[in-house]
Amino acid sequence: xxxxxxxxxxxxxxxxxxxxxxxxxxxxxxxxxxxxxxxxxxxxxxxxxxxxxxxxxxxxxxxxxxxxxxxxxxxxxxxxxxxxxxxxxxxxxxxxxxxxxxxxxxxxxxxxxxxxxxxxxxxxxxxxxxxxxxxxxxxxxxxxxxxxxxxxxxxxxxxxxxxxxxxxxxxxxxxxxxxxxxxxxxxxxxxxxxxxxxxxxxxxxxxxxxxxxxxxxxxxxxxxxxxxxxxxxxxxxxxxxxxxxxxxxxxxxxxxxxxxxxxxxxxxxxxxxxxxxxxxxxxxxxxxxxxxxxxxxxxxxxxxxxxxxxxxxxxxxxxxxxxxxxxxxxxxxxxxxxxxxxxxxxxxxxxxxxxxxxxxx
Numbered sequence: 001x002x003x004x005x006x007x008x009x010x011x012x013x014x015x016x017x018x019x020x021x022x023x024x025x026x027x028x029x030x031x032x033x034x035x036x037x038x039x040x041x042x043x044x045x046x047x048x049x050x051x052x053x054x055x056x057x058x059x060x061x062x063x064x065x066x067x068x069x070x071x072x073x074x075x076x077x078x079x080x081x082x083x084x085x086x087x088x089x090x091x092x093x094x095x096x097x098x099x100x101x102x103x104x105x106x107x108x109x110x111x112x113x114x115x116x117x118x119x120x121x122x123x124x125x126x127x128x129x130x131x132x133x134x135x136x137x138x139x140x141x142x143x144x145x146x147x148x149x150x151x152x153x154x155x156x157x158x159x160x161x162x163x164x165x166x167x168x169x170x171x172x173x174x175x176x177x178x179x180x181x182x183x184x185x186x187x188x189x190x191x192x193x194x195x196x197x198x199x200x201x202x203x204x205x206x207x208x209x210x211x212x213x214x215x216x217x218x219x220x221x222x223x224x225x226x227x228x229x230x231x232x233x234x235x236x237x238x239x240x241x242x243x244x245x246x247x248x249x250x251x252x253x254x255x256x257x258x259x260x261x262x263x264x265x266x267x268x269x270x271x272x273x274x275x276x277x278x279x280x281x282x283x284x285x286x287x288x289x290x291x292x293x294x295x296x297x298x299x300x301x302x303x304x305x306x307x308x309x310x311x312x313x314x315x316x317x318x319x320x321x322x323x324x325x326x327x328x329x330x331x332x333x334x335x336x337x338x339x340x341x342x343x344x345x346x347x348x349x350x351x352x353x354x355x356x357x358x359x360x361x
Contacts, residue, residue, distance in 0.1 A: 009038045013048045013056045021059040028063040036065075036072035044080050044176040053183060057191040065192050067220055071227025073196045078230040081176030085153035085168075086204040087160035091121035092329045093205035093233070095198035096246040098127050098170065099190070100135030105291045105314065107247040109141045110302035111321035113358065116164030117306075117350035118341040120326040123160060123203045127170035131184040132194075136294040142167055144299035146359050153202055160203065163357045168202040199224065199231070206234045209328045211241030215272060218256035222270050225258075235259065237328045239275070242286065248321050250277050250284040250313070255324075277320065280339060284313035306351040319343055 016039055021028050031039070039056065042048055048056070065073075092115075094108060112122035126137035139149045151159065153173045160166030171178040177197050184193060198210060199221075208225070212218040218238035225233050239255040241247050253275045260271035277284060291297040304310045305318045322345075323338025332338035345351045 008042050008045075008047065009034075011035050011038050013039060013042060013052045017052065017055050017059050021063050022055065025062040025064070028059065030063070030066050031069050033068055033072045036069040037076050040073045040076040041080065043180070044076065046179075050183065054187060057187055058189075060192050061189065065195075067223035067227045070192065070196060070220070070224040071229070073192060074199050074224065074228045075230045077174070077177065077196055077200060081174050082200050082202060083153050083173050083175075084202050084204050085157035085173070087121070087157040087166065089121040089160055089164070090207070091123040091160055091166065091203055091205050092325050093201050093203060093208045094122060094124045094246050094325070095201075095208060095210045096124070096126070096138065096241070097194065097211065097244045098130040098137060098197055099133035099194065100126075100130070100137040100140075101243045101245050101294055102133065102135040103291075104242050104247070104286070104289045104294075105301050106136065106138065106141050106245065106294060106298040107289075107314075107318050107321050108138060108245070109145070109298065110305050110318040111325060112165050113302070113306055113354050114318060114322035114342045114345050114351045115325040117345035117354040118322065118326060118331075120329050120331045121160055122165045122325060123168060123205060124166075125168035125170060125173070125200065125202055127178060130170070131181065132188060132190055134185075136298070138167060139169065140295035141298045141302065144295050145302060145355070148361060157203060159358075159361050163361055164354060165358055166203065170197070173202040174200050199228075201231060201233060204232045206232055207329050208233045208236040209246060209325060210236065210238045211244055211246045212238050213240065213244055215240075215254050215256060218254075218272075219266075219268070219270055222256060222258045223268060226268065235328070235330075237324065239324070242289065248275060248317070248324060250282070250286050250288065250317070252276050275320070275324070275335060277316070280316075280320065280336065282313070282316040282320065284316055288313040289317055303355070306346060306355050308346050308352070319346070
């Protein structure tokens with residue numbers, strides 16, 4: 001332990017729990033950036049006792065990490081775990097919750113394929129049954145479609161440039177986080193790792209599209225990106241996704257956009273607006289997008305929508321999500337402009353061709 005302390009610094013996790021973060025949600029203190037950096041360096045290095053690691057994670061959950069701490073975690077992850085491979089294209093980085101969905105279809109594959117066909121390159125990334133939910137994620141829909149997913153990062157970058165849509169596999173590009181799988185599984189609840197892994201940005205994209213449960217958390221995520229000293233993200237949209245995933249929900253969805261100039265923005269240049277599906281002639285409810293077998297049925301929906309064989313709520317939802325991706329990269333001036341682009345890509349067969357190319361890669 002003495003050698004580990006000399007190597008890492010003066011703040012082993014037990015001391016941080018005892019003196020800083022572990023006194024409870026009302027009285028705990030925030031860590032400094034250096035303390036948070038050292039903590040995550042120790043975690044990725046496998047240094048902490050398992051019990052101490054669990055108590056540290058739980059104390060962070062009770063206390064709630066601030067953007068400076070989360071930004072420090074993102075930086076350590078980038079420096080010590082993430083292997084980036086940057087495509088020639090500058091794609092939209094789609095960072096959905098890695099532990100997946102269990103009740104509704106995953107629309108991001110179809111939306112990403114349609115957006116790519118319309119001219120907006122897309123990157124998605126996930127692991128495989130990530131704790132705590134260990135439900136279906138991007139990888140599992142792509143597997144059902146017959147797309148190669150267990151790629152090294154350079155292959156993923158080549159997929160983006162060849163197809164317009166690329167998948168990065170967490171064990172290949174973020175091995176330090178993947179190595180924490182068993183420890184995270186034994187926790188039984190989400191930790192800050194679930195938050196920062198979505199910001200890994202393996203393609204070094206300048207635009208990030210993410211999801212959240214509440215607007216306040218979306219603003220925290222933007223401030224985390226601003227606090228990070230390693231991120232390449234210059235523009236971000238976060239929205240209230242279905243099951244916390246990056247799928248726009250029917251009805252009303254709040255979107256946080258950064259950076260925005262003018263009176264609509266706060267002091268951090270963050271503005272928020274609502275997407276109302278009814279404004280685009282879409283008569284769908286969340287229940288309409290429910291499925292029993294998420295990966296298999298999401299793959300079937302993807303095939304049918306991109307081929308133009310469906311004109312139901314799923315088709316509307318895919319087009320809307322594709323539109324938001326194009327808007328995020330500013331390839332569309334508005335959501336309506338993005339919708340027009342998405343539907344044109346489906347109607348002229350470009351989306352189906354993109355899916356075929358993805359399968360052939």
